[in-house]
Amino acid sequence: MIKTAIMGYGTIGSGVAEVLEQNKDVIAKQAGQEVELKYVLDLREFPDSPVADKIVHDFKVIEQDEEVQIVVEAMGGLNPAYPFVKACLLAGKHVATSNKALVAAYGTELLAIAREKGVNFLFEASVGGGIPIIRPMYRCLMGERIEEITGILNGTTNFILTKMDKEGESFENALKEAQNLGYAERNPEADVEGHDTCRKIAILTAMATGREVDYEDIYTEGITRITDIDFKYAEKMGTSVKLFGTSRIKDGKVNAFVAPVMIQKNNPLYSVNDVFNGIMVKGNMLGVSMFYGSGAGKLPTASAVVADIIEAAQNLDHNLNIGWSGEKQAIESMDQARFRYFVRVAGSYRNKEQDVKRAFGKVEVVELYGMDEFAVLTSEMSEGEFKAAATAYDSAEQARSDYGIKQMIRAML
Numbered sequence: 230m231i232k233t234a235i236m237g238y239g240t241i242g243s244g245v246a247e248v249l250e251q252n253k254d255v256i257a258k259q260a261g262q263e264v265e266l267k268y269v270l271d272l273r274e275f276p277d278s279p280v281a282d283k284i285v286h287d288f289k290v291i292e293q294d295e296e297v298q299i300v301v302e303a304m305g306g307l308n309p310a311y312p313f314v315k316a317c318l319l320a321g322k323h324v325a326t327s328n329k330a331l332v333a334a335y336g337t338e339l340l341a342i343a344r345e346k347g348v349n350f351l352f353e354a355s356v357g358g359g360i361p362i363i364r365p366m367y368r369c370l371m372g373e374r375i376e377e378i379t380g381i382l383n384g385t386t387n388f389i390l391t392k393m394d395k396e397g398e399s400f401e402n403a404l405k406e407a408q409n410l411g412y413a414e415r416n417p418e419a420d421v422e423g424h425d426t427c428r429k430i431a432i433l434t435a436m437a438t439g440r441e442v443d444y445e446d447i448y449t450e451g452i453t454r455i456t457d458i459d460f461k462y463a464e465k466m467g468t469s470v471k472l473f474g475t476s477r478i479k480d481g482k483v484n485a486f487v488a489p490v491m492i493q494k495n496n497p498l499y500s501v502n503d504v505f506n507g508i509m510v511k512g513n514m515l516g517v518s519m520f521y522g523s524g525a526g527k528l529p530t531a532s533a534v535v536a537d538i539i540e541a542a543q544n545l546d547h548n549l550n551i552g553w554s555g556e557k558q559a560i561e562s563m564d565q566a567r568f569r570y571f572v573r574v575a576g577s578y579r580n581k582e583q584d585v586k587r588a589f590g591k592v593e594v595v596e597l598y599g600m601d602e603f604a605v606l607t608s609e610m611s612e613g614e615f616k617a618a619a620t621a622y623d624s625a626e627q628a629r630s631d632y633g634i635k636q637m638i639r640a641m642l
Contacts, residue, residue: 237304237394244531260542312634325537327354334430359529373512375437402531422451430474448563564613573636588622
């Protein structure tokens with residue numbers, strides 16, 4: 230019998246305990262022996278819960294108990310998650326976590342300790358919740374050279390953008406609804422500013438390259454400036470706007486970013502709506518593969534954590550070759566990335582046509598009835614080239630006291 234412990238009895242921790250109990254026969258069959266929950270670490274008491282007799286308040290109980298071979302970290306954040314996970318690995322215990330902040334910030338160190346101690350640091354649920362993506366990358370796609378990863382990696386922002394797209398909601402109203410439904414935190418900054426997506430694409434990029442990726446090197450832009458007007462244009466163009474985390478890998482160079490992107494209906498991620506996530510992986514031999522499902526939630530995420538518990542149980546005396554090394558992966562400047570650009574401009578196209586063409590070259594023009602503005606879709610250019618063109622256009626407009634550009638959204642069309 231294998232004995233485990235769960236650190237943190239919140240949404241994910243309680244979900245893991247539930248899955249371990251409800252599916253114990255399936256888990257035992259896959260693990261090769263029974264998996265028993267011995268401890269649950271939490272500051273609180275849970276007198277009416279199924280784990281009431283397993284609650285402990287002192288981490289040392291878990292750290293020093295040699296019977297506990299696998300520990301689940303479900304506390305979230307970095308403190309005390311990081312020192313507790315590090316101590317468990319140093320004590321020769323396998324660790325499974327759903328904590329993307331921990332993996333993004335300290336994954337390199339924790340993977341190195343796991344290798345040294347002959348145990349495993351597993352984090353399937355840290356990206357995509359219940360969607361299998363980490364394990365497919367180090368097993369199913371191990372013979373591939375990964376060329377691109379693009380994903381809708383945050384259910385909260387996808388819910389908000391879907392509301393704006395399908396129901397014409399403003400960003401503010403869609404966010405309030407997300408908060409009322411429990412999809413968004415009271416302070417939604419990590420979601421709506423793109424930080425959560427950034428950490429996830431950093432983890433996936435590290436998995437694809439085998440090198441450490443510093444999430445702070447990745448250009449990150451959230452959805453707070455997207456408006457219902459943008460979606461009115463998108464509807465007329467047959468497109469939609471999604472928050473993408475993208476990593477493009479070529480000849481050892483990586484361009485990675487997080488930003489709202491305009492996409493067409495033929496894009497596989499176009500139909501990923503509400504709180505669902507979708508991750509598209511392109512390999513040099515396989516081509517494009519799509520992973521879709523519940524990117525968060527108690528039981529979907531817990532199911533992914535339990536899969537890590539089973540994998541650890543199957544490899545109690547063996548360190549799996551997963552993750553990445555301590556070698557740093559350089560991330561190219563965002564100025565090198567290439568897109569078409571959707572640009573909204575104040576005034577009438579008839580009056581601005583020459584300035585627009587002079588700055589942006591050949592463009593497609595989109596106009597909405599009754600609006601004192603218009604939009605153009607540029608040809609493909611680099612981010613650096615677009616910045617120069619936009620600066621040139623705004624400079625010309627300012628000289629006429631007629632400041633012009635109101636909005637810009639990158640487009641993969």
